[in-house]
Amino acid sequence: MTRIAPLPQEAITDPQLRALMAEAEALGVPDDLFPRILARTPEQAAPLMRALLMSHAQGNVDHRLKEIMRILLARFAKDKYFASLRSAKARAMGLTEQRIDDGCFAYEADAKGFSAAEKIALRYADLMFLDANQLDKPFYDEMKQYWSEAQIMELGAFIAFHYGMQMFMRSLGAGAESGTS
Amino acid sequence: MRYSELMSVDPDAIDAAFFDELRRHYNDDEIVELGAFIGFNLGYHTFFGTLKFYPLFSPDGRLVSQAEAEKLYGASPVSLGKTEAAE
Numbered sequence: 001m002t003r004i005a006p007l008p009q010e011a012i013t014d015p016q017l018r019a020l021m022a023e024a025e026a027l028g029v030p031d032d033l034f035p036r037i038l039a040r041t042p043e044q045a046a047p048l049m050r051a052l053l054m055s056h057a058q059g060n061v062d063h064r065l066k067e068i069m070r071i072l073l074a075r076f077a078k079d080k081y082f083a084s085l086r087s088a089k090a091r092a093m094g095l096t097e098q099r100i101d102d103g104c105f106a107y108e109a110d111a112k113g114f115s116a117a118e119k120i121a122l123r124y125a126d127l128m129f130l131d132a133n134q135l136d137k138p139f140y141d142e143m144k145q146y147w148s149e150a151q152i153m154e155l156g157a158f159i160a161f162h163y164g165m166q167m168f169m170r171s172l173g174a175g176a177e178s179g180t181s
Numbered sequence: 182m183r184y185s186e187l188m189s190v191d192p193d194a195i196d197a198a199f200f201d202e203l204r205r206h207y208n209d210d211e212i213v214e215l216g217a218f219i220g221f222n223l224g225y226h227t228f229f230g231t232l233k234f235y236p237l238f239s240p241d242g243r244l245v246s247q248a249e250a251e252k253l254y255g256a257s258p259v260s261l262g263k264t265e266a267a268e
Contacts, residue, residue, distance in 0.1 A: 003200045004209050004216075040213040048217060078192070128227060135231035156228045164224030167188050168216045171195045 002172045006036030014042060020049040027057055028088040029070070033081065033174065034165070052165060055158040057089060061151055064095040065118055068103035069125040069155075070162050075104055076129060079166035081174035117146035125159050185219045 009032065012018060021035050030052065038045040056066055067090035074083035087095075102112045107122040114122065120143055127134045143152050184203065187194045203212055235250030245253065 003197065004213055037213055038217065040210040041217065044214065044217060048221075128231070132227050132231050137233075140231075156231070157225075160224035160228035161221070162224070163227075164220035164222070165217070166220075167192060167223055168220030170192055171184075171188055171216055171220075173197075 002033070002037065002169075002174045004037055004040070004172050006033055007039045009036065012036065012039050014039075014046060016046040017042075017049060020046060020053060023053055024049065026088065027053065029056060029067075029085045030082070031085060034169065037169075037172065048165070051161055055154075055161055056087070059154045059158075061121070061147075061154055061158075063087065064090045064093050064099075065103075065121060066155075066158055067095055068100055069122060069159065071100050072104045072122065072125050073129075073159065073163045074166045076126075077163060077166040077170055079170040079174070081169045082162070082166045120146055121155055124155060128156075128159050129163055184215060185222075188216075188219050189223050 012021070012035070017035060017039060021032060024030055024035065025032065034052075035045060035049050038048055056070060057063060059066075067087045070087075071083060074081075077083075102109075103114065103118075103122055106112050107114050107119055124135070124139075124143065127139075140152070147155065184195070184199075187199070200212075207215065233247075233251070235247050235254050237244060237250070239245050239250070239253055
């Protein structure tokens with residue numbers, strides 16, 4: 001149980017939010033717990049859901065890489081809710097649990113087969129809330145060898161937004177068992 | 182204020198007892214509003230901090246370049262309020 005009770009499905013009447021919930025249900029991230037909690041702030045629920053979905057499933061960076069980054073961040077945030085969810089789209093694209101674990105815990109190891117671009121993107125997620133001081137000019141210069149500035153903004157905004165929502169859900173005590181509400 | 186501080190520096194301290202205290206002052210809808218707002222800002226302020234953004238205006242209200250703002254505000258920008266307080 002979360003510390004704040006989610007609204008019942010039938011209490012959510014905003015058509016935009018309901019459409020986003022249907023989209024999220026197909027993707028698998030988030031499940032209905034997150035939007036049913038957000039629905040308590042009706043003005044913010046749809047924009048936040050839209051940002052969560054778009055930043056994860058759309059854009060110009062491989063969705064599988066962003067799925068690994070999302071889970072790396074959720075594990076770092078100790079957010080059991082988001083860490084327990086998996087993207088059906090990423091799974092359909094071939095992403096496995098082994099690859100996710102490799103990406104979270106051993107992405108720098110050459111034997112794991114991550115490209116230089118993937119490694120630095122994962123390092124970007126890893127360092128953002130571990131030691132942001134390391135994300136300095138030389139780091140961004142290295143990022144630009146592999147990613148366009150638009151892609152770097154896409155990655156940075158994705159990292160910031162998902163980590164923020166993960167810390168929010170952690171503060172509500174949302175656990176793996178409630179993630180399948 | 183404590184909710185925003187703890188989410189960043191000591192999230193384990195946000196426990197059932199903390200929520201009981203929060204509920205003495207805010208209803209559940211307001212707590213969700215606060216929590217989502219704090220999470221959003223926690224993420225984006227850290228990200229923007231890595232991009233070395235500086236204020237667009239000098240303390241006396243002039244629109245300044247990022248290079249000039251960096252000279253004015255230094256490597257670790259402080260709020261305008263703190264700058265004024267120091268003067």
